[in-house]
Amino acid sequence: xxxxxxxxxxxxxxxxxxxxxxxxxxxxxxxxxxxRPIVLRAVCARDRTKDRGFxxxxxxxxxDPVKLxxxxxxxxxxxxxxxxxxxxxxxxxxxxxxxxxxxxANKALLARHGVELAALAEKRGISLNxxxxxxxxxxxxxxxxxxxxxxxxxRVYGILNGTCNYILTRMEREKLSFETCLKDAQALGYAExxxxxxxxxxxxxxxxALLTALAFGSxxxxxxxxxxxxxxxTLADIEAADELGYRIKLLGIAEMGPNGIxxxxxxxxVPKSSAIARIDGVLNAVAVDADYxxxxxxVGPGAGGNATASSVVSDIADVAxxxxxxxxxxxxxxxxxxxxxxxxxxxQSGYYVRLSVYDRPGALAAIVxxxxxxxxxxxxxxxxxxxxxxxxxxxxxxxxxxxxxxxxYETSERAMSEALDQIRADGHVSEPPQFLRIEQL
Amino acid sequence: xxxxxxxxxxxxxxxxxxxxxxxxxxxxxxxxxxxRPIVLRAVCARDRTKDRGFxxxxxxxxxDPVKLxxxxxxxxxxxxxxxxxxxxxxxxxxxxxxxxxxxxANKALLARHGVELAALAEKRGISLNxxxxxxxxxxxxxxxxxxxxxxxxxRVYGILNGTCNYILTRMEREKLSFETCLKDAQALGYAExxxxxxxxxxxxxxxxALLTALAFGSxxxxxxxxxxxxxxxTLADIEAADELGYRIKLLGIAEMGPNGIxxxxxxxxVPKSSAIARIDGVLNAVAVDADYxxxxxxVGPGAGGNATASSVVSDIADVAxxxxxxxxxxxxxxxxxxxxxxxxxxxQSGYYVRLSVYDRPGALAAIVxxxxxxxxxxxxxxxxxxxxxxxxxxxxxxxxxxxxxxxxYETSERAMSEALDQIRADGHVSEPPQFLRIEQL
Numbered sequence: 114x115x116x117x118x119x120x121x122x123x124x125x126x127x128x129x130x131x132x133x134x135x136x137x138x139x140x141x142x143x144x145x146x147x148x149r150p151i152v153l154r155a156v157c158a159r160d161r162t163k164d165r166g167f168x169x170x171x172x173x174x175x176x177d178p179v180k181l182x183x184x185x186x187x188x189x190x191x192x193x194x195x196x197x198x199x200x201x202x203x204x205x206x207x208x209x210x211x212x213x214x215x216x217x218a219n220k221a222l223l224a225r226h227g228v229e230l231a232a233l234a235e236k237r238g239i240s241l242n243x244x245x246x247x248x249x250x251x252x253x254x255x256x257x258x259x260x261x262x263x264x265x266x267x268r269v270y271g272i273l274n275g276t277c278n279y280i281l282t283r284m285e286r287e288k289l290s291f292e293t294c295l296k297d298a299q300a301l302g303y304a305e306x307x308x309x310x311x312x313x314x315x316x317x318x319x320x321x322a323l324l325t326a327l328a329f330g331s332x333x334x335x336x337x338x339x340x341x342x343x344x345x346x347t348l349a350d351i352e353a354a355d356e357l358g359y360r361i362k363l364l365g366i367a368e369m370g371p372n373g374i375x376x377x378x379x380x381x382x383v384p385k386s387s388a389i390a391r392i393d394g395v396l397n398a399v400a401v402d403a404d405y406x407x408x409x410x411x412v413g414p415g416a417g418g419n420a421t422a423s424s425v426v427s428d429i430a431d432v433a434x435x436x437x438x439x440x441x442x443x444x445x446x447x448x449x450x451x452x453x454x455x456x457x458x459x460x461q462s463g464y465y466v467r468l469s470v471y472d473r474p475g476a477l478a479a480i481v482x483x484x485x486x487x488x489x490x491x492x493x494x495x496x497x498x499x500x501x502x503x504x505x506x507x508x509x510x511x512x513x514x515x516x517x518x519x520x521x522y523e524t525s526e527r528a529m530s531e532a533l534d535q536i537r538a539d540g541h542v543s544e545p546p547q548f549l550r551i552e553q554l
Numbered sequence: 555x556x557x558x559x560x561x562x563x564x565x566x567x568x569x570x571x572x573x574x575x576x577x578x579x580x581x582x583x584x585x586x587x588x589x590r591p592i593v594l595r596a597v598c599a600r601d602r603t604k605d606r607g608f609x610x611x612x613x614x615x616x617x618d619p620v621k622l623x624x625x626x627x628x629x630x631x632x633x634x635x636x637x638x639x640x641x642x643x644x645x646x647x648x649x650x651x652x653x654x655x656x657x658x659a660n661k662a663l664l665a666r667h668g669v670e671l672a673a674l675a676e677k678r679g680i681s682l683n684x685x686x687x688x689x690x691x692x693x694x695x696x697x698x699x700x701x702x703x704x705x706x707x708x709r710v711y712g713i714l715n716g717t718c719n720y721i722l723t724r725m726e727r728e729k730l731s732f733e734t735c736l737k738d739a740q741a742l743g744y745a746e747x748x749x750x751x752x753x754x755x756x757x758x759x760x761x762x763a764l765l766t767a768l769a770f771g772s773x774x775x776x777x778x779x780x781x782x783x784x785x786x787x788t789l790a791d792i793e794a795a796d797e798l799g800y801r802i803k804l805l806g807i808a809e810m811g812p813n814g815i816x817x818x819x820x821x822x823x824v825p826k827s828s829a830i831a832r833i834d835g836v837l838n839a840v841a842v843d844a845d846y847x848x849x850x851x852x853v854g855p856g857a858g859g860n861a862t863a864s865s866v867v868s869d870i871a872d873v874a875x876x877x878x879x880x881x882x883x884x885x886x887x888x889x890x891x892x893x894x895x896x897x898x899x900x901x902q903s904g905y906y907v908r909l910s911v912y913d914r915p916g917a918l919a920a921i922v923x924x925x926x927x928x929x930x931x932x933x934x935x936x937x938x939x940x941x942x943x944x945x946x947x948x949x950x951x952x953x954x955x956x957x958x959x960x961x962x963y964e965t966s967e968r969a970m971s972e973a974l975d976q977i978r979a980d981g982h983v984s985e986p987p988q989f990l991r992i993e994q995l
Contacts, residue, residue: 135704135846142771146703146885244701250847252701259877260685260693262587263576263867330583388853391832405576406691406864409854412829413847423847426704436700436877444587 124193125158131418147433182208218245231441240437242428250420258443264403275395313342321365334452341379373453463551469514514543565634566599572859588874623649659686672882681878683869691861699884705844716836754783762806775893782820814894904992910955955984
């Protein structure tokens with residue numbers, strides 16, 4: 114048996130603690146699989162006195178992650194601090210400079226500095242592994258980087274944020290408002306006190322940026338992602354989607370088009386019959402369309418200490434076995450192609466539109482005419498006259514806006530935006546129109 | 555760039571031809587990813603003159619796969635001949651003896667000789683890769699062997715035969731008989747002229763044997779698999795399942811129990827709400843339950859030249875990169891534990907039972923009593939009186955058997971078999987009882 118592989122773990126939060134426990138619980142099996150023991154030599158965390166449910170008596174304690182990263186006592190630096198800069202960035206750079214393999218779950222750091230760090234690792238002939246950075250326990254990095262090496266990918270998309278999927282699933286199942294579901298997600302620990310990163314789509318965008326680069330061999334470009342979150346989704350949208358045979362999911366989508374790559378994160382109407390529509394609650398799913406394999410879908414837990422630890426340890430095991438790639442993105446960093454963006458207005462898609470229309474003669478005709486002016490054809494339209502609200506005595510029916518739901522055939526985002534702006538300016542609607550892309554997946 | 559990796563491909567059927575085409579089409583990208591060109595040096599097939607849509611002008615032709623396997627001109631022997639013995643076995647052994655890496659799609663060979671061949675490869679420090687042997691384009695071997703290295707697996711199961719799934723899906727969707735769907739599957743090329751290997755569950759069993767060994771670190775033991783195929787499934791079963799909220803799928807299931815491993819292949823009632831119930835047509839799906847990752851499901855094409863070629867080339871790329879494992883099963887061959895079988899009668903499961911009962915007073919009471927004698931509790935029972943058939947004039951209603959559908963609570967296979975034997979012996983039923991396991995997945 115070879116000499117042991119020595120780890121330094123920086124960050125002992127939920128994931129870090131799970132990694133330490135996993136390594137202890139499965140130490141014997143891992144040593145057999147990898148042909149050598151994997152030993153925890155050093156850790157670094159904010160609070161040394163905190164009870165984490167395991168002893169660190171025989172492990173070196175570091176206050177400074179940069180010092181840990183450079184310690185001659187370790188072979189692999191496991192970065193579980195998080196954040197695009199600060200201690201995480203400094204310690205990962207220090208580890209690579211010192212010739213240590215790095216295993217990280219840090220999507221923000223890699224989305225910002227991935228290409229540069231990949232080049233650094235490559236120059237040293239060491240590994241920079243990041244399976245845990247995208248979709249928790251789902252081995253999508255290994256799948257894209259290794260299992261699909263013989264494929265040209267045309268599209269990768271998925272549900273990459275469990276918090277958003279939990280909220281949308283509960284809204285649909287229990288007919289609750291967005292606000293109620295968000296509060297519950299916070300109470301259950303699924304969402305942060307400031308939930309913007311999750312519900313605004315930014316977490317999904319970080320993960321998508323990495324998947325895009327892996328799928329298409331391009332440089333990582335998070336700034337080219339069009340990002341739209343789920344906070345504008347109402348129960349009325351969820352119910353209309355249901356009636357029309359759709360569900361609403363926050364998707365991250367990257368497609369290779371004739372003019373370049375398109376990356377976008379937005380709430381999407383997906384047909385109920387599609388596989389992605391059936392991913393409920395905190396689960397994640399990633400689908401890949403590629404020329405030889407066809408369509409592949411991976412479903413599993415996208416977060417949580419144990420599932421994420423499974424991915425972290427998979428990366429460590431590859432290093433222990435000596436089979437980890439030294440090309441972080443599955444190809445030389447110098448070969449990652451400059452990102453070429455496919456302009457969004459070129460994208461054609463069907464749209465779902467929900468309008469609150471004043472019930473006046475000619476209003477609907479005027480709306481339809483505005484769409485026709487932009488060559489937008491309507492696949493279906495649903496208008497239901499509601500009785501005036503009880504809380505509005507004496508109010509005339511025509512002053513009470515009525516919901517109108519439209520499904521359009523394929524059109525461009527620009528045409529739809531312009532038509533809706535015009536409809537709003539015409540004064541027939543009581544609030545800004547809601548519209549969502551429809552994807553036929 | 556390193557020197558090129560030289561391949562010899564034996565077998566140019568659907569998969570072999572797809573592999574040759576893929577290597578040509580993506581040659582440049584593969585060379586970049588792997589850091590070296592992958593070149594086809596030699597092939598071997600039955601018919602040299604056949605037009606396969608590509609030129610073999612610059613490739614050495616071998617008549618004998620064993621000679622190809624030993625050729626000093628190749629580094630990797632790609633075995634796509636098939637079969638547990640004969641030319642496939644002889645050539646793989648010759649290649650390993652000659653120190654060539656082997657990539658194979660041959661489930662039958664590995665299910666029979668896998669442990670021995672793994673030891674042989676290991677001794678030589680070379681790779682024996684077999685991603686394409688299980689579930690076509692789905693990277694389940696890499697996932698179990700590498701991505702889940704930090705997990706203890708408790709169960710692995712899946713839809714591993716596209717032909718059976720195609721037949722069951724069509725029976726359900728179009729209310730057709732088993733025989734009609736099988737004929738269509740044969741006409742479409744999904745099923746062989748002798749379909750026994752697919753519909754009898756044997757193909758699924760070969761694949762399950764490999765998944766079991768990978769999941770549990772055990773030796774491969776295909777002879778311990780309880781195998782039952784789908785030819786006894788009738789449209790009446792499919793319709794009853796549908797009414798009761800289930801679908802019928804041919805599953806391969808391997809579970810770690812307190813007394814050892816249980817492997818079985820059988821048509822299974824699965825709740826419509828489960829992910830596995832929604833896998834339709836020729837698709838495959840593999841689910842893994844493990845202690846850290848939780849549940850992971852991979853869905854994709856389980857057969858077809860291109861999808862299978864994707865897996866073959868993934869194995870070749872790992873060799874080219876120098877990152878292929880030299881432990882075929884993810885651990886030393888000598889460490890694969892002797893297979894310990896969990897006796898089937900210990901398994902508890904709910905059952906679906908369909909009986910054709912003569913409509914005589916007391917018949918149902920007698921049946922229920924026979925089940926109660928074996929401590930089998932009934933969750934639900936459906937009896938529908940049908941009118942006597944028009945083609946049986948003068949026949950009394952009580953002579954026309956009526957369908958009775960039972961769902962039992964958990965019980966043992968032995969208790970259920972014995973009770974049904976007794977019910978048959980009592981003379982209340984007109985044909986052998988149909989019964990299927992229910993799995994809560």
